[in-house]
Amino acid sequence: MIAQENELFQKKPMLKSEDWWAVWLGLFIFLLSMGPVFGMDLLGWVVKINVWVDSAKALVAVSSSYKSLPGIYSALLTYLFLLGITTIGAVAMGAKVKKYVVGFSIIFWITFLCIFLGNNGYIAATPDKQASLKIPWSMSLGEMGFVIAMLVGLIIGNFFQNFAKFLEEAAKPEWFIKTGIVILGAAIGIKTVGALGLANTVIIRGLCAVIEAYLIYWPVTYFIARKFFKFTPEWAAPLASGVSICGVSAAIATAAAIRARPLVPVILSAVIIVFVAVEMLILPLLAQTWLFHEPMVAGSWMGLAVKSDGGAVSSGAIADSMIRAKALTDLGIRWEEGWILMVATTTKVFIDVFIGVWAFILAVVWCVFGIDRTKTRCDKVSAGEIWERFPKFIIGFALTFLLLLLMGLNNPSIVKGATVGADQANALRTFFFALCFFSIGLITNVRKLWAAGMGRIVGVYVICLFGFIIWFGLFVSWLFYHGIMPPIIAG
Template sequence: MIAEGNELFRKKPVLKSEDWWAVWLGLFIFLLSMGPVFGMELLGWVVKVNVWVDSSKALAPVSKTFQNLPGIYSALLTYLFLMGITTIGAVAMGTKAKKYIVGFSIIFWITFLCLFLGNNGYIAATPDKQASLKIPWSLSLGEMGFVIAMIVGLIIGNFFQGFAKYLEGAAKPEWFIKTGIVILGAAIGIKTVGALGLANTVIIRGLCAVIEAYLIYWPVTYFIARKYFKFTPEWAAPLASGVSICGVSAAIATSAAIRARALIPAILSAVIIVFVAVEMLILPLLAQTWLYSEPMVAGSWMGLAVKSDGGAVSSGAIADSLIRAKALTDLGIKWEEGWILMVATTTKVFIDIFIGVWAFILAVVWSVFRIDKSKTKNVGSKVSAGEIWERFPKFIIGFGLTFLILLLLGLNNPGIVKPATVGADQANALRTFFFALCFFSIGMVTNVRKLWAAGMGRIVGVYVICLFGFIIWFGLLVSWLFYHGITPPVIGG
């Protein structure tokens, strides 16, 4: 059994699990998105924020079937729908309904405004859309609404802490992004049917890249933490997992596997969140500058380098937009949307799958060799398969289901590909909101000052040296080796 008092590692009831609620909400939206396959549009009313110069044309339902529905009403329906389904989950997980509804409402409309501003034509328009919008120039910074949302969240979290405290019950970055990833599985599944050879390449190479990175990232980070920063194994193992694998999830899973004290993953999580925010701002821009002719390399790099599910997938979404815009401007190539994001997501999903495997390996090693037995309570005790299952990221199950269902249906009956694509696009409009809510929430819960107040200089030192010293750059090298020369399908070519 897990040590009593170690609250981070207590087994949660299914109805209290954020991971399982991500699966259920994602699958519910996926089921609604299957409406067009049966001649119904159950999500066609969801609002889409268009690239705009005239603000009256910014909002519209995602489906032309609902074209007579005013955009502001579509936005209101989207808000009510998301508030309703997430409130059910939040209340089940223990949040008070009234507090969540108020907090979510404020977060949603701030985030919505950020998306609206980020889609201004002078910010977001790609070169091919400038003529239709009658503008002479644009920054071509698609998905800038995500970045604006995170910056606003950072300002609130660090300078308006009373307000942030009031909203924190509704700011659930991992829940939002995991739900979005479950939804994303359907879009990737149907996209795979249309370009099966390329998708197979992405999956196989992504798996190889992740294994390669695991075998190098973790041991090097562990060695540096132990040798040069004098961390005990109890600290060094979760730190190595958090820096080199998948951030908070990996740090918590590793801590559970080796029976580390609860404060260790809690402190590490604070550091990880800050560095994820930094990576999300910097790496997509570097990818646009260096890798606009190697889009799949960029996607893999986001998946390997950014150390959280939300950060990696969101960075992939930004890189997807930025790189396609620059490729169109500089190379005259119009790549199909979503493939860069697909590579980033696939890479991150494989990393998440391996969290459970890695935690199991470490649990066995710590048990057999009784590492750090003088400092870590209960080290050497048996670790059950149930505990490993408890640490496995459940949203991966939802992602896999939505991906496989549409992949198999599309392969078995090519006639449903077109309506299934319509449905997946409608669900993706909701996925955009989940991603944006994640961005805002990540910013809001990131309190930079607390890191230093807690005296975490050595942890930050390991993170800076390992992440910026070799992990980011080795991830770029691995991505180049596996994806160099592979490009998305060309639109109109």
């Protein structure tokens, strides 16, 4: 991470931008997923890992059109496809071809094995699936493969550091999750067509929740960092953004806006990543225990509390599966899949949209008022900075969402085909999410926390995150989503 210091504040051309490559890869997969709308099956060969007891039945192609294709061949095709498209992007961004290809191959197959193990029936089967699998019990921990992937990544990153360093070229958690979010936009768009009123409620309330949280999280965290931990504004502002808004992205954007030294966001990022890993392990379990009767509250909570795109959206996916299983067991209710994840994703997207706006505001304040006396005051700030701070992958998410929403509303006859295509793309989205989980674990070196005075940073993070941010996020989520339920599946 230290090697990236000099790159943090440079304006990157589009071909070097992780955000733009997330947009392009996501849109490419989206276009292929539209095949069923026009009578073509372009992604049906993608592998789907079923919940299994007999491992021979675990791997199948996602489309029945490819049912004669052996599952292992489908897995191989999926690997080659993802290797091909990500290698193009990685090389354009400066990666070494051979090192990336080898690293990605190892990461993919380790991650694949983690998803496979996590889908074992005794781990993942919901109560309604136990009879068909002929098992007397299960833990009902859907998406457990994500957690296993992160744990394996943590083990490698902290105990096999030479191996982890070798894989770092291909470990790109933010790129993977941003690409997955672009793909997810299509699924949310077509889902919105079928329940427009509920979707509008989710979007409007999500925006309100984010604004309310922003107005409280940042100033309180900044005050604590300055007043009680004696951080300078150069440290306190990026730390407040990283803890209260959106993790690494917000810390880097804020540091760039106030012209902090490159060392500042590098050190903050190391701390943030560790705490994201902790939140991803704990918060979905708490949501299942406390909020299985308030699923939309749980989704919003994941979006407001987990401080990275990858962590928040992936935590939303885990919470979605776990809460639906718990509701089926305890309440006898079968909720439609994806709505909890939709709330988490929508909340996180609104947060990301405001990163650029907030960074621009801070740039103006720091520049005009000279808050940090070690910096030179200036007369004006370029309005173009707001575009530089804006997370570009959100453009891809908005495009896939709006295209399917408008297409479905204009021509309802395409909804069935578009739903099939979105499901096929979601099979690839699952891999991008899982790759993100593994990569987060891999690059998380816990021992680095205690280097270079990180103890004070950890102190601010613990007090703010566990002292009020998580709980106020839960309160705000309850305030805006209490009593709102996903659609119920009949039968």
